[in-house]
Amino acid sequence: MDTSINAYNIHYKILNEKIKILIREGYEEITVQGVCGQRYIGGGLQSKKVKIILYGVPGNDLAVFMDGPEIVVMGNAQDGVGNTMNSGRIVIHGNAGDIVGHSMRGGEIFVKGDVGYRVGIHMKEYRDMYPVMVIGGSARNFLGEYMAGGMIILLGMTERKYVGNYIGTGMHGGVIYIRESLLRSASLGKEVNIFMADTSDMDKIRPYLRRFASYYGFTENKVLKGQFYKIIPITSRPYGKIYTY
Amino acid sequence: MAKAKNITEFIIERDERRCIKCQACVRVCASDVHSYDDESQELLSDNSRCVGCHFCEDICPTGALTIKRNPSATKDNAHWTRDYIYRIVKQSTTGGILLTGMGNDKQYKNYFEHMVLNAAQVTNPSIDPLREPMELRTFIGRRPDRIRYEKIKENKYILKESISNLLHLEIPVMFSAMSFGSISLNACKSLAKAAFLSGTYWNTGEGGMHRNLYPYAERAIVQIASGRFGVNTEYLERAAAVEIKIGQGAKPGIGGHLPGEKVSEEISLTRMIPEGTDAISPAPHHDIYSIEDLRQLIFAIKEVTSYKKPVGVKIAAVHNVAPIASGIVRAGADFVTIDGIRGGTGAAPLVIRDNVGIPIELAVAVVDQRLRDEGIRNQASIIAAGGFKTSADIVKAIALGADVVYIGSAALIALGCHLCQKCYTGKCNWGIATQDSYLTKRLNPDIGAERLCNLLKAWALEIKEMLGGMGINAIESLRGNREQLRGIDLTETELKLLGIKYAGEAW
Ligand code: SF4
Ligand code: SF4
Numbered sequence: 001m002d003t004s005i006n007a008y009n010i011h012y013k014i015l016n017e018k019i020k021i022l023i024r025e026g027y028e029e030i031t032v033q034g035v036c037g038q039r040y041i042g043g044g045l046q047s048k049k050v051k052i053i054l055y056g057v058p059g060n061d062l063a064v065f066m067d068g069p070e071i072v073v074m075g076n077a078q079d080g081v082g083n084t085m086n087s088g089r090i091v092i093h094g095n096a097g098d099i100v101g102h103s104m105r106g107g108e109i110f111v112k113g114d115v116g117y118r119v120g121i122h123m124k125e126y127r128d129m130y131p132v133m134v135i136g137g138s139a140r141n142f143l144g145e146y147m148a149g150g151m152i153i154l155l156g157m158t159e160r161k162y163v164g165n166y167i168g169t170g171m172h173g174g175v176i177y178i179r180e181s182l183l184r185s186a187s188l189g190k191e192v193n194i195f196m197a198d199t200s201d202m203d204k205i206r207p208y209l210r211r212f213a214s215y216y217g218f219t220e221n222k223v224l225k226g227q228f229y230k231i232i233p234i235t236s237r238p239y240g241k242i243y244t245y
Numbered sequence: 246m247a248k249a250k251n252i253t254e255f256i257i258e259r260d261e262r263r264c265i266k267c268q269a270c271v272r273v274c275a276s277d278v279h280s281y282d283d284e285s286q287e288l289l290s291d292n293s294r295c296v297g298c299h300f301c302e303d304i305c306p307t308g309a310l311t312i313k314r315n316p317s318a319t320k321d322n323a324h325w326t327r328d329y330i331y332r333i334v335k336q337s338t339t340g341g342i343l344l345t346g347m348g349n350d351k352q353y354k355n356y357f358e359h360m361v362l363n364a365a366q367v368t369n370p371s372i373d374p375l376r377e378p379m380e381l382r383t384f385i386g387r388r389p390d391r392i393r394y395e396k397i398k399e400n401k402y403i404l405k406e407s408i409s410n411l412l413h414l415e416i417p418v419m420f421s422a423m424s425f426g427s428i429s430l431n432a433c434k435s436l437a438k439a440a441f442l443s444g445t446y447w448n449t450g451e452g453g454m455h456r457n458l459y460p461y462a463e464r465a466i467v468q469i470a471s472g473r474f475g476v477n478t479e480y481l482e483r484a485a486a487v488e489i490k491i492g493q494g495a496k497p498g499i500g501g502h503l504p505g506e507k508v509s510e511e512i513s514l515t516r517m518i519p520e521g522t523d524a525i526s527p528a529p530h531h532d533i534y535s536i537e538d539l540r541q542l543i544f545a546i547k548e549v550t551s552y553k554k555p556v557g558v559k560i561a562a563v564h565n566v567a568p569i570a571s572g573i574v575r576a577g578a579d580f581v582t583i584d585g586i587r588g589g590t591g592a593a594p595l596v597i598r599d600n601v602g603i604p605i606e607l608a609v610a611v612v613d614q615r616l617r618d619e620g621i622r623n624q625a626s627i628i629a630a631g632g633f634k635t636s637a638d639i640v641k642a643i644a645l646g647a648d649v650v651y652i653g654s655a656a657l658i659a660l661g662c663h664l665c666q667k668c669y670t671g672k673c674n675w676g677i678a679t680q681d682s683y684l685t686k687r688l689n690p691d692i693g694a695e696r697l698c699n700l701l702k703a704w705a706l707e708i709k710e711m712l713g714g715m716g717i718n719a720i721e722s723l724r725g726n727r728e729q730l731r732g733i734d735l736t737e738t739e740l741k742l743l744g745i746k747y748a749g750e751a752w
Binding site: 012013016039040043044046060061064065067079080083084086099102103105118121122124125126127129145146148149170172173236237238239240241242243244245 | 505
């Protein structure tokens with residue numbers, strides 16, 4: 001069952017309650033028109049079958065603590081997308097703000113355009129939960145800070161061929177892939193090393209890149225072309241030796 | 246060259262006439278102090294390893310062991326004490342940050358010891374709590390600004406105000422945040438069960454909730470800290486209330502690292518991170534750089550828990566505590582937890598624990614005053630924490646303006662802890678701050694819970710006696726009732742900050 005509602009001029013509390021009620025009533029695809037800065041959309045939702053399509057710009061903490069649903073944003077998103085998310089998928093047809101995927105434990109986030117600061121901070125993985133973020137454009141400083149698990153892929157396909165400073169500062173798990181074209185601007189945090197991606201790396205990221213291409217109507221070639229580099233932590237214990245017992 | 250030897254703090258005295266060579270001490274000490282020499286058939290002790298936890302002394306069946314302070318002296322020097330000399334020896338060898346456990350052991354002025362309570366004499370009667378009802382029941386959460394009701398018929402009214410859900414305590418004392426990881430599951434279970442049986446609450450700390458503790462979840466306050474370990478929708482929904490941890494009295498302003506070697510299978514399951522990896526909690530929450538951001542997280546939690554649970558914020562007591570607390574209340578918190586400079590920890594850098602923060606007595610007084618001045622005291626409860634060691638401290642804190650008190654160290658002492666401050670080593674002989682199953686099975690959670698219940702029961706009786714003496718029959722009437730306190734040996738500034746008069750001054 002699908003349905004459509006309009007978020008114009010309503011408070012997030014009412015909008016989110018409406019969405020919850022529709023899900024309880026059995027709707028599996030909910031389109032929300034006129035979204036304008038409402039926070040926490042999809043927050044804490046636990047159904048695997050639900051898909052929410054948002055037109056407009058959702059507010060901060062989109063899909064915070066979300067566990068299962070798919071959210072498509074036809075527009076830009078703000079800060080904190082997928083904050084502490086457990087599972088599910090977010091597909092953004094635009095840019096996103098700071099700390100996308102903060103402490104995300106599982107699920108997928110696709111962003112067509114650019115993202116802000118500290119994206120992927122403290123992402124972690126656990127058992128069969130493996131968070132993945134694919135960013136079509138560039139990212140600002142501190143990408144993957146404190147990252148403990150999961151994967152970030154940065155494609156640099158927008159005009160701003162730029163990735164900020166201190167990539168992977170405090171990183172102690174997980175992996176970041178960036179395309180060669182971004183390399184010149186990349187300054188790494190002191191806890192990480194960079195290597196050329198090999199065939200096994202490409203096998204690992206290819207399925208995500210294919211999906212990225214299909215979500216946004218790119219050709220696979222365009223998304224896959226060029227050399228990729230991988231950034232991984234030097235040690236899983238960056239702060240293991242600073243104490244005396 | 247100076248050798249990096251751990252300071253020998255204690256000397257083990259073995260009374261040879263009593264010792265029956267049963268070797269119990271050899272088997273129990275996790276610091277491997279005692280050994281038995283087969284050849285000479287002698288029991289030996291390596292004093293330098295002893296941390297002074299008193300486990301062997303307590304367990305020795307003939308009472309042959311006495312742990313004494315090492316009298317070995319350096320030249321008397323009020324400035325360069327032996328402790329400071331040995332710290333430098335250790336650090337010049339290792340180049341590392343000194344770690345410690347439990348709360349600040351420095352001699353900062355203890356204001357509780359400089360405040361005395363009132364009692365009723367002649368002009369108002371005291372109350373005998375043994376014969377008359379005495380109310381310790383306390384609620385935590387947001388109170389409405391006013392109560393509106395409507396009369397629908399004779400003797401029948403309906404409430405028109407929406408009242409938020411409150412936590413309901415039979416005694417104004419709760420167990421403060423101690424995570425599974427910093428303490429053993431048996432210790433967690435003791436606390437959880439005791440809270441359940443005594444009608445109060447326990448706190449998961451920032452490491453998620455172990456599944457064996459689910460039966461006590463309705464009495465749990467769950468924490469969400471910067472690492473977001475173990476936090477998902479179910480975790481938030483399972484709890485009675487949620488506490489956002491910004492800071493902790495033992496280590497204000499810094500994060501935490503649970504080293505990978507302590508992340509066992511069970512801890513990995515609870516924290517939801519792979520086994521053996523470091524659990525790093527960054528110093529700040531990276532989605533909170535301002536009061537507005539804090540509000541955002543508070544309401545994110547309220548949204549996912551459908552506005553059914555109180556959401557609070559825990560901070561360390563620091564210089565700016567009053568304006569910060571005011572911001573927290575305005576951000577929508579239903580309770581503010583303030584942890585003072587004597588608050589405990591499983592592991593913290595020694596210099597931070599001993600030098601950062603302010604005493605809880607002053608913090609509670611200024612926060613309560615500030616919230617009253619701003620007319621928002623009703624919007625949130627104040628929970629005080631940090632070194633509460635007797636029921637009298639609790640009564641004084643409530644008179645200064647706290648609603649409830651958290652106890653951590655006191656609860657662990659009830660479970661056996663002797664404050665050796667070595668929690669960070671993971672070798673706690675009392676089975677508390679350790680994950681070693683050989684040690685944790687020494688702590689029986691049923692007996693532990695019983696001991697904690699006893700402590701709460703005893704303190705409840707004492708609190709009632711003190712209240713009755715003041716002629717007060719409900720703890721509610723003591724809250725912020727600073728006329729019941731008088732200061733001794735305090736300066737003008739201290740009296741002003743505490744908002745109390747000097748002993749001898751009448752009303
Ligand atoms: S560390 Fe504890 S158990 Fe071991 S010798 Fe010292 S007091 Fe006894
Ligand atoms: S919990 Fe254990 S290790 Fe920590 S101070 Fe108490 S007895 Fe020592």
